[in-house]
Amino acid sequence: MxxxxxxxxxxxxxxxxxxxxxxxxxxxxxxxxxxxxxxxxxxxxxxxxxxxxxxxxxxxxxxxxxxxxxxxxxxxxxxxxxGLSDTPIQRAFIELFAFQCGYCTSGFLMVCHALAGQMQTPPDAVIDEWLESNICRCTSYEEIGKAVRAVLNGEIK
Amino acid sequence: MIPFDFEYHRPASVREAAVVYRQLEEAGKAPVWYGGGSELISMARVGNMGFGAVIDLKSIPDCRLLDNSGDEVHLGAGLTLDEIRRSEKFPLLGQTAGRIADHTMQCKITLGGNLASTIIYREAALPLLLGDATITTGGEKGIKRYRIRDIFRDRLQLPKREFIVSTSVARQYAEAPYFHIKKTKNEKIDYPLITTTALIANGYLRIAFSGLAAYPVRDEVVEAILNDQSIDFERRAEGAAAALAGILLEDMNGSSAYRRFVLKNTLVSILESIKDAQVPCIR
CATH class of the missing domain: 3.10.20.30 (Beta-grasp domain)
Incomplete structure (x- = not known):
């Protein structure tokens, strides 16, 4: 014990x-x-x-x-x-401007990184469901969704 | 930060858990069983709960049971809601679990924790009530098994010093056609205005609700009304809603009149789906 x-x-x-x-x-x-x-x-x-x-x-x-x-x-x-230094999801957030004030960003990065690690081609509903666990007061949801999809579909490696 | 000190114990067996509970109790530590811990931490943080020790049950192998190799589906109380959903062993429970809190929280909340919650909704209990589940507990006297109807009266009422080890449901119920309809006041992720779960076993509709009253509800009278094929759907739904009218919640999520309105329409929708053989999620 x-x-x-x-x-x-x-x-x-x-x-x-x-x-x-x-x-x-x-x-x-x-x-x-x-x-x-x-x-x-x-x-x-x-x-x-x-x-x-x-x-x-x-x-x-x-x-x-x-x-x-x-x-x-x-x-x-x-x-x-x-621990996510130089990972695809960090590059995707930067390249696709998936943040504004940045306070929520680390939480979103962790969820997105986990999703990409667990599923190769999750349906949109699953992506949305995972992202619904986090709140962005600047409402960057559209860009955050694009960033994680860019990693999942291999556009950003 | 939790503004008081307590001990942390992570037993490796049911026996160890029972022994340490007794020892802590005798030492005046006021121990509590600890599953996912989300409710306990959030309540302790604001001073709504106090204790001198937590006993974390998640590492006990019996609490991690996940098996449907025989006539029953066995699910350990230490499994997270996400693990239960991904296992697909009991689809109605999986779907219900997938609408409790958000996905990240589903990775922390355990089945046992939701069943034993002090918050009134306890949605994971609904499929277990519909499936006449057996609840296996651990404690000083070893392993015990209870029918859920005998120990879940409004809320889980386990004997002191016992904790949930696992739940078991006959495969005929776990694999039955089912409905899960969760309606919230506004946001998708919220406590339910009404969560309706139902399954069809041997042609008979079983139905249970959360958010309707101050506790999860499965009512045999309501089921008899809904299964009465001598009357039309509207009257069945109205009759069922009337039978539940005395316990309907009246709170910030909705008035009792609104809940009755939503309930009746949900029931009509379910009955029409059955008639048209459009039962969703038939395996």
Missing amino acids: YTLKEKTVVTLRVNGEDRQALIRPGDILLDTLRDGLGLTGAKPGCLNGDCGACTVLVDGTPIKSCLMLTAEAVGHEITTVE
Whole structure:
């Protein structure tokens, strides 16, 4: 049985590296990534699982890090937007202007990257469904949709 | 940030979970079972829930069961809604799960967590109610099995110190033709104004609702009215809506009168689809 009873240093596997972090058992992953590891790409938004700005990947699956305990992530592979350097989805967002203020961008990037990693040719309904997990207050939805489709259909590699 | 401290325990077996629950309880830690954790974290963050320890059940192999090799479909309580949907083992449950919250949340919310939710909708319970599911629990006395109708009365009412390990539904129900119609006030992703689920087993329509009342509803009287072929669809639907009128919710999502209006029209639509053999999602 894995147990955390008090403040403890744990090892987290983040973006392919083992990182040490001092955590409380009640810490949420978002806070640990930002405040404990300095990975500020995941953004605090609603902190209630609604906006998706804090989305990261855990074992390749998109997860809202405001609603995951850091303790749950021990032993799993975490990917943050800092781990997406030079990926097709980043290039697509830049080339197709799929952001305005940029606050939601890291969350959208994570969802799009996960989708491209899990499905080669998802139907439009599935793409829309995945993107509905995130909110863009600047309403860049059209461009974001184009960006992920450009990666999925191989236009941007 | 959750503004209080608690312990985190991730047992590897049903036995370990039961033992640590007892130990934590005796130590005055007020333990709670932990599935996906989304509801628990969001409520703890704003002070609506307090506890001294969480017991994360997701790593227990029995809670990860996913099997339909025999006469029943078995689904572990630790499976996420997304895993259940992708498994296609119980299509009505999969479709229902696919309309709870958003896709990313479906990757975190577990079947057990939705069934045990303090939020009134508990939509994952509907297909299980329709399929006369068996609920397998774990606890100090080992594994127990309950008929869902015996322990899901408005909400899950498990004996103290027990947790859901898995659910089982006969394949004849899991593979039956079904309907899933979720109507919300405005946005696609929202709590339901009314979620209607139905399946047809041996020519008999079974039907259950979420959002209609302050708890998930499956009512035998309503089913008898809807299956009464001596009266026309309009009157059947009106009769069913009238039978439920006393429990209809009145809240910011809709008035009870509006819910009754939507309910009646949904029922007529379902009955007409059956008549025209246009049952959606027939496998």
